[in-house]
Amino acid sequence: MSHFKKVLIANRGEIARRIIRTCKRLSISTVAVYSEADAASLFVKEADEAVLIGPAPVKKSYLDLEAIIQAAKQTGADAVHPGYGFLAENGTFAERCAEEGITFIGPTASVIRLMGDKIAARKQMKAAGIQIVPGVDGALRSIDEAKQVANEIGYPVMLKASAGGGGIGMQIVHSDQELEKAFESTAQRAGSYFGDDTLFLEKYISSPRHIEVQIAGDVHGNVVHLWERECSIQRRNQKIIEEAPSPFLDPVAREALCAAAVKGAESIGYTNVGTMEFIVDEQGQYYFLEMNTRIQVEHPVTEEISAIDLVEWQLKIAANLPIDRGAIPSNPSGHAIECRVYAEDARTFMPSPGKIDALVVPVEARLEFAVTEGDQVTPFYDPMIGKIITHGASRAEAIEKMKQALQQCIVGGIKNNLPLLASIMDDSAFQAGTYNTKFVETLLKG
Amino acid sequence: MSEKKVILSPLPGVFYRKPSPDQPDYVQEGDMVKSGDIVGLIEVMKNFYEVKVEEDGVIDRFSVENETIVDVDQELVVLR
Known part of the structure; x- marks a missing residue:
């Protein structure tokens, strides 16, 4: 199996627990790193060792790469798993690990940097023969250039921060006038959030679906896909429900999309697991x-339909083992749905930190929870407290199981989005699979 | 004689006096402010919420420093 003896997990919450679980199964020791705010968290208790790396703010703990490198050296970890978010797509972190002789479980620093630059990534994929959304190829140098491009491709357009992601740093613009206003404010926000105020723009697609393909590549040149995930159910441009396969794609469309994803990943010599994100029009x-060069929050739906442990694949690929193509089933098995449980108001999405004074979890579902009853949800990190995943022979069965799971689930003491998740499962458009990324917005208006 | 008014934190989180680290503070002590003016940000769970003035006045003092961890209803700013 993997040649790693000890893996440090440079993350927190549910994904840290998820990685620990696979490491335990593979008899790999685990090291958690944690901030003062997370001292009592489950992932800290479940790891074989735990190192305090700083106070609550992420800049002083989970983003402090030298503190994490130090923790890895101190504990003798031979590899670092970055999870998602934080330092997962930070080329410097990958490089620093390599310099210290620690394996970074992910692609190379240069690939992380290439795909992290959204403009460079688009150019790369266009050169590889993959269709990209019509828009400007390079960074916009001025508002006049932005106006010219916007008029060429036609309003509405989406103005985006080159360094952006997760829906942060983007704005829909309908006219020259709006563009003038948005140009400065978006650049400012991008500058303060990402330290880079470079903007680009592209055609705005009116009823878009967000569909992504799970790929994996190894150092031996193998690149494979594990089908797609449908991620169009979003709030504030962030996903809340994902499913696999997508109800929108027929087998021919599925094969074309997955082949494009593999071609794109091959063009950059991608190693480890990654996700090619696509926007699909009506x-x-x-x-x-864009490409996410890491494990995704929603990876469990792919695991459910493929019977593959993606964290195990990450460990093996990082240990230079070849991908076992024989482990991939010829067709996806059944249908899987994931619901993200957030500590936030179900209608306003206002974050709701506080103490979880009651937690009842569903019995017949896969659970990836960060918290247990009595835990404090602090204001410092992401509001996601857990994920519920169901798998059925058909989409209807997976939905039925999710309905039951959501009914059984109780989160007390803090506001949460369980009511929203339940109402989506009951919605006829969701059940018909005819939704797009505007679904939640429309549902809440209605 | 105007009585003192205080602005309380609407949420628990981290209080910032400036829109980003390399930018100046929104307002200084002694500044005149109008209803709706932004005096700071609260970061909670990766979201930023603007802290706004509800009544016209003058910034008397800040009760907490930049980047302080604050609780809901904690006093942030005193107006006169």
Whole structure:
């Protein structure tokens, strides 16, 4: 199996627990790193060792790469798993690990940097023959250039921060006038959030679906896909429900999309697991959006339909083992749905930190929870407290199981989005699979 | 004689006096402010919420420093 003896997990919450679980199964020791705010968290208790790396603010703990490198050296970890978010897509962190002789479980620093630059990533994929959303190829140098491009491709357009992601740093613009206003404010926000105020713009697609393809590549040149995930159910441009396969794609469209994802990953010599994100319009035309060079929050739906442990694949690929193509089933098995449980108001999405004074979890579902009863949800990190995943022979069965799971689930003491998740499962458009990324907005208006 | 008014934190989180680290503070002590003016940000769970003035006045003092961890209803700013 993997040649790693000890893996440090440079993350927190549910994904840290998820990684620990696979490491335990593979008899790999684990090291958790944690901030003062997370001292009592489950992932800290479940790891074999735990190192305090700083106070609550992320800049002083989970983003402090030298503190994490130090923890890895001090504990003798031979590899670091970055999870998602934080330092997962930080080329410098990957490089620093390599310099210290620690394996970074992910792609190379240069690939992380290439795909982290959204403009460079689009150019790369266009060169590889993959359709991208019509827009400007390079950084916008001025408001006049922005106006010219916007008029060429036609309003509405989406103004985006080159360094952005997760829906942060983007704005829909309908006219020259709006563009003038948005140009400065978006640049300012991008500058303060990402330290880079470079903007680009592209055609705005009116009824888009967000569909992504799970890929994996190894150092031996193998690149494979594990089908797609449908991620169009979003609030504030962030996903809340994902499913696999997508109810929107027929087998021909699925094969074309997955082949494009593999081609794109091959073009950059991608190693480890990654996700190619696409936007798909009403006619079924797909456009490359961006690549996430890490494990995704929603990876469990892929695991459910493929019976593959993606964290195990990450460990093996990082240990230079070849991908076992024989482990991939010829077709996806059944249907899987994931619901993200957030500590936030179900209607306003206002975050709701506080003490979880009651937690009843569903019995017949896969659970990836960060917290247990009595835990404090602090204001410092992401509001996601857990994920519920169901798997059925059909989509209808997976939905039925999710309905039951959501009914059984109780989160007391803090506001949470369980009511929203339940109402989506009951919605006829969701059940018909005919939704797009505007679904939640429309549902809440209605 | 105007009586003192205080602005309380609407949420628990981290209080910032400036829109980003390399930018100046929103307002200084002694500044005149109008209803709706932004005096700071609260960061909670990766979201930023603007802290706004509800009644016209003058910034008397800040009760907490930049980047302080604050609780809901904690006093942030005193107006006169």
